[in-house]
Amino acid sequence: MTEKTPTSPLGAPSRRAFLAASAALSASLFLPKGLRAQDFPTATVNTTGLAVTDTDVTVGILHSVTGTMAISETGSVQAEKLAIDQINAQGGVLGRQINFVQEDGASDWPTFAEKARKLLVDDKVASVMGCWTSASRKAVLPVFEQYNGMLYYPTFYEGLEESPNVIYTGQEATQQIIAGIDWVTKTKGAKSFYLLGSDYIWPRTSNKIARKHIEKLGLEVVGEEYYPLGHTQFNSVINKIKLKKPDVIYAIVVGGSNVAFYKQLKAAGIDMTKEKPLLLTISVTEDEIRGIGGENIDGAYACMKYFQSLDNPNNIEFVKAFKAAYGEDMVIGDVTQAAYLGPWLWKAAVEKAGSFDIDKIKEASPGIELATAPEGYVKVHENHHLWSKTRVGHAQADGQYKVVFETADLVEPDPFPEGYQ
Amino acid sequence: MFADYSWGELVSIFAMQGFAGLILFSVFVLMALGLAIIFGQMGVINMAHGEFMILGAYVTYLVSRLFETYLPALFGIYFFLAMALAFVVAGALGMVVEWALIRRLYKRPLDTLLATWGLSLILQQLFRTVFGAREVGVTIPQWMMGSLPLTDTIEVPINGLFVMALAMGISAAIYVLMFRSRWGLQVRAVVANRVMADAVGINTERTDRLTFGIGCGVAGVAGAAFTMIGSTGPTSGQLYIVDTFLVVVFGGAGSLIGTIASAFSISQAQSILEFFLSGSMAKVLTLLAVVGILMVRPQGLFALKLRK
Numbered sequence: 001m002t003e004k005t006p007t008s009p010l011g012a013p014s015r016r017a018f019l020a021a022s023a024a025l026s027a028s029l030f031l032p033k034g035l036r037a038q039d040f041p042t043a044t045v046n047t048t049g050l051a052v053t054d055t056d057v058t059v060g061i062l063h064s065v066t067g068t069m070a071i072s073e074t075g076s077v078q079a080e081k082l083a084i085d086q087i088n089a090q091g092g093v094l095g096r097q098i099n100f101v102q103e104d105g106a107s108d109w110p111t112f113a114e115k116a117r118k119l120l121v122d123d124k125v126a127s128v129m130g131c132w133t134s135a136s137r138k139a140v141l142p143v144f145e146q147y148n149g150m151l152y153y154p155t156f157y158e159g160l161e162e163s164p165n166v167i168y169t170g171q172e173a174t175q176q177i178i179a180g181i182d183w184v185t186k187t188k189g190a191k192s193f194y195l196l197g198s199d200y201i202w203p204r205t206s207n208k209i210a211r212k213h214i215e216k217l218g219l220e221v222v223g224e225e226y227y228p229l230g231h232t233q234f235n236s237v238i239n240k241i242k243l244k245k246p247d248v249i250y251a252i253v254v255g256g257s258n259v260a261f262y263k264q265l266k267a268a269g270i271d272m273t274k275e276k277p278l279l280l281t282i283s284v285t286e287d288e289i290r291g292i293g294g295e296n297i298d299g300a301y302a303c304m305k306y307f308q309s310l311d312n313p314n315n316i317e318f319v320k321a322f323k324a325a326y327g328e329d330m331v332i333g334d335v336t337q338a339a340y341l342g343p344w345l346w347k348a349a350v351e352k353a354g355s356f357d358i359d360k361i362k363e364a365s366p367g368i369e370l371a372t373a374p375e376g377y378v379k380v381h382e383n384h385h386l387w388s389k390t391r392v393g394h395a396q397a398d399g400q401y402k403v404v405f406e407t408a409d410l411v412e413p414d415p416f417p418e419g420y421q
Numbered sequence: 422m423f424a425d426y427s428w429g430e431l432v433s434i435f436a437m438q439g440f441a442g443l444i445l446f447s448v449f450v451l452m453a454l455g456l457a458i459i460f461g462q463m464g465v466i467n468m469a470h471g472e473f474m475i476l477g478a479y480v481t482y483l484v485s486r487l488f489e490t491y492l493p494a495l496f497g498i499y500f501f502l503a504m505a506l507a508f509v510v511a512g513a514l515g516m517v518v519e520w521a522l523i524r525r526l527y528k529r530p531l532d533t534l535l536a537t538w539g540l541s542l543i544l545q546q547l548f549r550t551v552f553g554a555r556e557v558g559v560t561i562p563q564w565m566m567g568s569l570p571l572t573d574t575i576e577v578p579i580n581g582l583f584v585m586a587l588a589m590g591i592s593a594a595i596y597v598l599m600f601r602s603r604w605g606l607q608v609r610a611v612v613a614n615r616v617m618a619d620a621v622g623i624n625t626e627r628t629d630r631l632t633f634g635i636g637c638g639v640a641g642v643a644g645a646a647f648t649m650i651g652s653t654g655p656t657s658g659q660l661y662i663v664d665t666f667l668v669v670v671f672g673g674a675g676s677l678i679g680t681i682a683s684a685f686s687i688s689q690a691q692s693i694l695e696f697f698l699s700g701s702m703a704k705v706l707t708l709l710a711v712v713g714i715l716m717v718r719p720q721g722l723f724a725l726k727l728r729k
Contacts, residue, residue, distance in 0.1 A: 066546065068656040070554035199701045227700035230660040232651045233448065235441030235581075236695035236703075243434050256660050259556060259652030267578035267650070269568035291556025291652050296566075 035351065037095030045094060045355045048148075051124040052356050057096040059084070059343070060103065060119035062130030062140070067107025068255070073132045075287055075332070076154050076339035077102070080129040082325050083343035093347045094356070101125060109139035116140040120147040126356050127152065129342040132335070134158060134201055141166070148358050152342030155335050156282070156304060158205035159415040164362050167345060168385045168413070170338040171305050173206045174420060175411045176282050179390035180303030181213050183405050184248055184280055192220045194246035194277070196237065196253065199226035203252035206282065209420045210250055216419075222246050227253070232260040238268045241277070251281045258288055262296045272395075273299030285333025286399060294399035306337040306375040307393045307401040318374035331399065337374050344370055345380065377410070385413030433575045442692035444581040447588035449684035451646060452661050453668040454591060455639035457680040460669055462612050462632050464530055465523055468537040470665060471658025472544035473637045476514065477507035477644030478653040479552060482559045489560065497562045504587075504645045511641025516634035523633060524626065541658070548655035556654035565649060580649040587646050591639060592681065598635070599677065608632055671711050673721025683722050687711065 042054050051058035061080055063073040084098045092098060101123050103115040112131065119125045120143065127150040131137040134157050144151050144165040151166045159172035184190045193214050197203025204226065211221050222244045225237060234257075241249060253261045265272070265279075272279050279300040286308050289297055308319060308331060318340065323330055345368060350356055353364035368380045379387040387410040393401025456470045467473075484503035488496050518540065526533045565583060568576040599605035607628045610618040619625050644658075651657065664687075672683030687707060694703035715721070 065554070066549070068659065070549060071556055071654055071656075074554045225699045228704055231700060231704075232647075232660050233441075233445050233691075235444055235578075236438065236692050237700060239434060239437050239441060240696060242437070243430070256556070256652040256654060256657050260650055263561075263566075263580075263650055264578070267566055267568060267580045269570070269576040269578070287555065290558050291654060293558040293560060295560070 035091065035095050040094045040354065046357065047355075048357050049124060050126045050356055050358075052096065052126060055096060056099050057093055057126050057356065058099045058101060058123060059346070060101050060123060060125035060128040060130065062103050062105055062112065062115055062119060062128050063132060064105045064107040064136075065102075066104055069105075069107040069132055069136075071255075071291075072287070072335070073105075075336035076129075076132060078326055078330075079154075079322070079332075079336045079340035080342055082322060083340050085325075086321070087343055087347055093350050094354075098343070105131070105136055109135050112136040113139045113143050116143040116149070116151075117147070120144070120149040125149070126350075127346045127361075129154075129339065129346075131155070137161075137166070150346070150358050150361055152339075152346060154339035154342060156338070158202045159417070160205065160421075162383045162385075162415050164384070165358075166384060167342070167365060167380065168415075169341045169345065170335060171388060171390070171411075172385055172413050172415045173202075173209050174414050174417045175385075175388065175390055176304055177206055177209050178213055179407050179411060180280060180282065180301075180392060181210060181217070181250075183303070183392050184278065184301070185217060185219065187405070188247070188275065188278055190219070190247040190278065192222045192244075192246045193248045193250050194222055194241050194244060195224040196249060196251045197226050198229050198231075198252065198254045198257055200229060203254070203283070206252055207250070209417065212420045227257065229255060229257065231257050234261045234264045235268065238265060238270070242268075242270075246277050249277050249279045251279060252283045253281075254283050256291075258284060259291050259293075262292045262300075266296050271299070272297070275299070284395075285335065286331040286401065287333035287336065289395065289399045290331060294395070294397045297395045298397040300395045301404075302393045302395065302401060303390065304334040304393075305388045305390055306334045307391060307403055308332045309393070309400050309403060310375065310391075311403075312374075312376055314372050314376065315374040341370065341373055341378065341386075344372070379410065381413050383413060383415060385415060387412060433572065436575050437577075438692065438696055440577060440581065442689050444578070444584060445688035445692050446685050447581075447585040448647070448650070449664065449668050449688050450588040450592060450681055451584065451639075451643040452665045453672070453680050453684055454595060454677070455636045455643065456665050457669050457672070457674075457677055458595070458639065459633055459636035461674050461676065461680075462608055463527075463629060464674075465527075465633070466530065466534045466537065467636070468534060468662070469518075469541035469544060470640055471660070471662040472541045472548075473511045473515065473640035473658075474644030474647065474661060475548065475653065475655070475658040476511050476544070477504075477641030478559070478648050478657070479548065479557070480507040480510050480641065481645040481648050482552075482557050482653055485560050497564060500562060500565065500645075504642050507641040507645040508638040509641075511644070512634040512638030515637025516630050518637075519630045519633040524629065527629075545655045545658070552655070554655060556652050556657070559648040559653055561649050583649065584646055587642070591642065592677075595639070595677065604628070604631060667708075667711060671715065671721055673723040676721070676723040679721055679723030686722075 037054055046052040063077050064070050088097050105112040119128055129152045131153050132155050137153055153166055154169050156170040156176055195207045197207055214221055281302050284302055348368045349361045349365045353360035365380050366382045370378050390407045390411050391403050392405040394404045395401055459465050459467050481503040484499055488499040522536055565580055568578045570576050607623045611625050611628050668684045672679035691703055691707045694706050
């Protein structure tokens, strides 16, 4: 599963499609352009022997394209390839065209570690865009720290981590959760919550933060429950929810279970459009709705940083380019957008540092701003997470979210939140 | 935990919880019947069972898209055609697999396990290539998705009723096939003594192929029905396979009644425990109980007595 050229990988955009799309896009971008490679001699910008030549630089893409996680990671791969193609069309990074080597983590954590080692040691890639689940990130982390690589990680996750070798382009848990709970209590008057999740680290840590915050507000958690990954029968818990009558069902169900949960919720006569109870989730993006079916989740609310329907010029261009490259029926979820930021943030860091050296990129990363992000302006924090806005979307029958709330300011990332652990 | 509720509320909750248990029971029966036929009657461990189910689900998806595009007026009833087609397609693929793969391995039962596991990986990747890695959304006709309010507080999901009816229908059909038809007689003869059955003129090869095909076809129908309650993606079949094996092994290989009894006890135990404990704990306790019972009774709940 090694692809060396950026021009003909499976599922990558055709050159014509992205040229058409990026012609429109580049007009709106105001990043430094026209940097020429000869102004940055390879010997000075690459002192550690990375795969950087006078004309090219190689990066790695490391996601699962086979196995159970391929469902989720496909969108990230597409977004990263699109960003790389757009950067190349604008003249590349320090005048060098980006090539990529794509490896398949195959939904298997040891494979992720092995492929990460291969990318860093054999291919000497200048950075890696990759991983999706926390388990895969934890598996590759020692490899990135040992061989001093740079990983751009796109998924919203539970926090409790801060590595100099990782830039976290998704939100950590407090960014995603607290604003959503504040919103639902203020605008919907919610008093009681039923917490529900799949049984692994992200839902459990997230619900812990949610519970602490709910209790801080003086409100009540009437139930908290976890089901094994892949669980397909939710009738019992739905009955329990009916019995407890919470104002809000706070759901962090993931994967195939999601589809089962929402279909059964609807079949059990809980009409989410009536908001009694109201359903608030942090795990269902537009990508997941394709599997669930818009009519089955109509009326639910989701809290995350990006929705495809965001109405700003950056996002309109991004959605257009994405659809031009991969087809009109594509949908873009939160993580896909975060994955798209990876190559752009890396490019900005390289240009700020004037070097491809990992140590210089690490140093240059905090403070980097990206005004062209589809989600709007973002900035890299000292802790390598992003300052970003949090939004609440209202699910519509057509499978899209309507944005009903957005935080006034950027929310500070706080991966080790005091008082929430 | 019930102190705050009135009698009426409690009655309705228990009624609905009982119903949830019955739905789970029907789901288990549907999942396990196809596997029980193949495992019980032929001794073949079909690890690709989940993928045959998902094949049925994908057939349903295709039929729904066809109806949406060409026959929107008849969309409300496409599901029945989809189930019939799912049976035919999954059954046909099952017969091809039996011919190409399984019949060469009858004398090496452990190898069938590896071979069908490989087959499941091949099918998963095939689904991924053809339908994409993402889950597809199967649109279910509106009339099948709501619920019937029996009283003010008791609501019965229609898709649950549908799954229950289907489970009963298929169980009855298989009973008739196995115990009231010539084919069933031949299957039972082959199970009891393959050499002798061959000697008295039963075409054992054809019997095997049909049995395997019918087992896979039933899996296809189950998969079609599960589009109402679960996801349809390349690896969704894996979600069902563990429970399916659990039901068949616990029930006792070779006994269809055993399969049904075991589906009933496991589903009731799980559904009741889920109500009083959390989801993960319910699963742990159910599995512990099954392990405990199998230690005392390794042949499962019901076992066929055979002269070997």
